[in-house]
Amino acid sequence: MDWEYALFASIILGALTWCYFKGKKPNPPSLPTEEPTETLGRLHIYVGSQTGHSQKLAEILAQEATKYNFSPHIIGLDLFQILDFKKNDFCVIFCSTQCDGNPPPNAAKFLKWVTKVAKASHDDLSRLSYCVFGLRKSSHSEIANVTAKTINDSLAKLGANQIIRLGDSVEDDVEEFNKWKNELWKVLPSIVKASRRSQIPSSEFLEVAHNVVLTPPNSKIVYEDSSQTMISSLEFPVLKIKELKRDPKNSALHVEMETSVPYETACNFGIFPENDEELVRELAALQDYDLELTFQFLPIQGKKHPFPTPLTVGEALIKYCDITSLVRKKTLKNLASFATNPDEKQELEFLASLKGKDEYRRVIEEPMLTIVELFKRFSSLKIPIGALVQVLDRIQPRMYTIASSSKLHPKSIQIAVEVLRQRTCEGKIRTGLCSGYFEKMHVTGLYKPIRGFFKSSAFIFPPQPVPIVMICNGCGVAPFRAFLQELKYLATQGEFYPESIMYFGCKNKAGQFVYKRDLEAFIIPSEHSPGEFEHRPEAWGEGPHVLKSLYVASSRDQAHKIYVQDLISSHHDSIWDLISNKGCYIYVCGSSRMGKAVGDLIKNIATEHLGEDSTEFFKKLCSEGRYAIELWG
Structure with a gap:
């Protein structure tokens, strides 16, 4: 009977097993799942535009942004809100410039905030990454892109991080916009992804190899923009330096250099100054650097190098690193991790923070603290040379408008250099890097070749003989000295321009009359009594004479201050006759305050005669x- 029970049990167990598997549905085969697309969030695109060209480019960029998984949001700069803007991690700004150098009306509010209000309140924009594209009317005007450049530079000064180069094109140059746009899409998505996933430490630098052989740099390496310009610049031997103004508080120098490269009269000349060797030695002593040590950046794919290597530590600090400017918050933030004293590290981090803006102003800004003085104040701050040269800003070129005619002086270029001096809250005097560079050459008599490059300026000599009106103050007279030399040369060739007039402003004639003798030699002799404020030499120079009248406004030579714009106002009718009936060319060079006042005055004169049509006329x-x-300053 046992076998019957066993058989019965087997039947029951088999039945139960069949029922179980019949009721259980098998799982479908798993299909490969597509990785979800990473949303990169909202991309704010701000637009400053008057004619709509910038708006069109913003719309093109916004349309493409969706392909890169951004949610684009276009905002007119007239709708700009400070609090919303400061919350941005990333943004793109399009802004045009009017032909008179002013921003479009809808960008005025933003421009005032980024250049004045934010600076005065010490706003910290270190969390913001940005890029700017500027539109200009004409490729002939250097000032035409001034609004975009001002925005770009001002954001950087507030600690924001520039993603790619400043874009710059004329309104109909779609090719340049496409190049810039493609550069942006190559880097922006990866930057945003990295920032979304993890914090990138500020101490992330290129690796450095020491004690390397000094060989030519790798030709495939890509460099930061200013270094690229420096590399492509040329060497110009200095021939002569002489004093133009004898005022120790506000002196100026005339510098003459040799050139084998043709240039345009009154074009711009960019100069890369060098740091003072004594200051470099002081920095090296504070950080225990060997100035003869050679080093080289090790390449990382897609990352720009600060400057070409291999080279010595001394050469890097002298030629490429800005060690004379005010230490920025971004630099403090990067340096803080290298302080070995916890208290000093905490103070540096606080100075770099938004909460520490008042302390930053007191400790860094008001005494104009440089990197050398920072090392003296924070003695535990020790940073490897390979990291320091990446933390410091690059030396930027200083631009001068050439004061010589290429026709009269084809083998030399001449510039006027105002020696910039600032007094700190502690009474120390700070001298500008480039002007101090030339001043030391002048004092020591030890001239060294400078690195520089030519660049077109806004001042294009009239293509045909027409009246010329030159308005300037201080060293702004430089390009007009070049123009007068050009007129003199043309006169010797039998080509005469009908009329040239200059309005020049300075503090006093005794010490501030730049190029006084040179200008006097150009004045056309006259037996008539000079008009009010018209300057005449004690003796007439040798011809040919090409300057009909020279009017000088000296603000400190009398109780009532008189400025260039006052002279223009007093010559209201003759100026308008030159503009409307004689087709004259007007050139203005000097301080921005003077330039704005003169511009407003010319517009007012046009308005009085043309009414509403004056805007289009201007x-x-x-x-x-x-x-x-x-203009400058």
Whole structure:
């Protein structure tokens, strides 16, 4: 009977097993799942535009942004909100410039904030990464892209991080916009992805090899923009330096250099100054650097190098690293991790933070603290040379408008250099890097070749004989000295321009009358009594004479201050006659305050005669190159 029970049990167990598997549905085969696309969030695109060209480019960029998984949001700069802007991690800014050098009306509010308000309140934009694209009317005007450049530079000064180079094109140059746009899409998505996934430490640098053989740099390496310009610049031997102004508080130098390269009269000349060797030795002593040590950056694919290597530590600090400017918050933030003293590290981090803006102003900004003085104050701050040269900013070129005619002086270029001096809250005097560079050559008599490059300026000499009106103050007279030399040369060739007039402003004639003797030699002799503020030499120079009248406004030579714009105002009718009936060219060079006052005055004169049509008339003057300005400060 046992076998019957066993058989019965087997039947029951088999039945139960069959029922179990019949009721259980098998799982479907697993299909490969597609990795979800990473959303990169909202990309704010700000637009400053008057004619709509910048708006069109912004719309093209926004359309492409969706392909890269961004959610684009276009905002007119007139709708700009400070708090919203400061929350951005990434943004793109398109902004055009009017032909008179002013921003479009809808960008005025933003420009005021980024250049003045944010600076005054010490806003910290170190979390923001940005890029700027500027549109200009004409390729002939250097000032035409001034709004975009001002925005770009001002954001950098506030600690923001520039993603790619400043874009710059004329309104109809789609090719340049496409190049810039493609550069942006190559880097922006990866930057945003990296920032979304993890914090990139600020101490992430290129690796450095020491004690390397000094060989030519790798030709395939890509460098930062300023270094690339430096590499492609040429060497110009200095021939002569002489004093132009004898005021120790506000001196100026005339510098003459040899050139084998042709240049345009009154074009711009960019100069790469060098740091003072004594200052470099002081920095090296504080950090225990060997200035003769050679080093080389090890390449990382897709990462730009600060400058060409291999080279010595001394050469890197002298030629490439800015050690004389105010230490920026971004630099402090990068340096903090190298402080071995916990208290000093904490203080550096606080100075670099938004909360520490008042302390930053007191400790860094007001005394104009440089990197050398920072090392003295924070003695535990020890940073490897390979990291320091990457933390420091690059030396930027200083631009000067050439003061000589290429026709009269084809083998030399001449510039006027204002020696910049600032007094700190502690009473120390800070001298500008480039002007101090030339001043030391002048004092020691030890001239060394400088590295420089030519660049077109806003001042294009009139293509046909027409009246020329030159308005300037201080060293702004430089390009007009070049123009007068050009007129003199043309006169010797039998080509005469009908009329040239200069309005020059300075503090006092005794010490601030730049190129006084040179200008006097150009004045056309006259037996008539000079008009009010018209300058005449004690003796007439040798011809040919090409300057009909020279009017000088000296603000400190009398109780009532008189400026260049006052002279223009007093010659209201004759100026308008030159503009409207004689097709004159007007050039303005000097301080931005003077330039703005003169520009407003010319516009007012046009308005009095043309009414509402004056706006279009003035735009036409600018577009034709008949009203050109180069200003600074």
